[in-house]
Amino acid sequence: MQVDFYKYQGTGNDFIFIDNRQDIFPKNDTKLISKLCDRRFGIGADGLILLENDSEVDFHMDYYNSDASQSMCGNGGRCAVAFAKYLGMIPEKTTFRAIDGIHDAGIDSENVVTLQMHDVTEVREKPAYSFLNTGSPHHVQIVEGLEKFDVKKEGAKLRYGMYGESGSNINFVEQQNEDSFDVRTYERGVENETLSCGTGVTAVAIAMHKIGKTQSNKININTKGGDLAISFETSNGAYSDINLIGPTQQVFKGEITW
Ligand SMILES: N[C@@H](CCC[C@H](N)C(=O)O)C(=O)O
Numbered sequence: 001m002q003v004d005f006y007k008y009q010g011t012g013n014d015f016i017f018i019d020n021r022q023d024i025f026p027k028n029d030t031k032l033i034s035k036l037c038d039r040r041f042g043i044g045a046d047g048l049i050l051l052e053n054d055s056e057v058d059f060h061m062d063y064y065n066s067d068a069s070q071s072m073c074g075n076g077g078r079c080a081v082a083f084a085k086y087l088g089m090i091p092e093k094t095t096f097r098a099i100d101g102i103h104d105a106g107i108d109s110e111n112v113v114t115l116q117m118h119d120v121t122e123v124r125e126k127p128a129y130s131f132l133n134t135g136s137p138h139h140v141q142i143v144e145g146l147e148k149f150d151v152k153k154e155g156a157k158l159r160y161g162m163y164g165e166s167g168s169n170i171n172f173v174e175q176q177n178e179d180s181f182d183v184r185t186y187e188r189g190v191e192n193e194t195l196s197c198g199t200g201v202t203a204v205a206i207a208m209h210k211i212g213k214t215q216s217n218k219i220n221i222n223t224k225g226g227d228l229a230i231s232f233e234t235s236n237g238a239y240s241d242i243n244l245i246g247p248t249q250q251v252f253k254g255e256i257t258w
Pocket of ligand 1 (some may be wrong): 013065069070071072073074075076136137169187188189190194196197198199200
């Protein structure tokens, strides 16, 4: 079987995209998904995304981590909007379905995508960390010396040690100023640090506001792969109108044979 694939990156979180509107991809073949994402034996990516038809909204984003597990992906969602625009499926505004439900989004002429995330009503606040779900589960922990921090080792320790079988993504944060934070994320399903995680930086922005590290409702996050912004409204400790904003890029296209 031969199909076209496209590679996108959103602040260095990279994805293989396949136009699956004709239902051509064998999505139950988890070995194939992992192989395609393998950086030595495959194309190489943090995840694979199938763009599919949906009867109610513009499209369905079917996201797989590189180990073929599934969850919501913020950067993947932003790149899916850029891919749908590239395929001529949507204008500048869209509504699409992901594993956590329906999302609104917009894309500008520079391929900067604004993705609306779901409301967050619960942030678990502990002395050393916060935990919340922004479509995917996220542990958020402030550290000193983030640049030299061993994200893979410490992230894996928490992911497997604290969160049981299903695990969590682990975000390490260092504040730069009132509304700006550096973030590095260990992603479950990739089982390594990625250059950026969209649901992760969204979780960090909300957690930092919730614990009083910032009063701002527009937060800038610097990741290894680039800069993202998160805006939100807050009322009675709940967060709504949450938007994840940042660049997307198609980096190449090719053909897969399996
Ligand atoms: N990179 C993603 C998050 C992908 C899902 C995550 N690894 C999980 O399994 O929870 C993002 O940009 O949000």
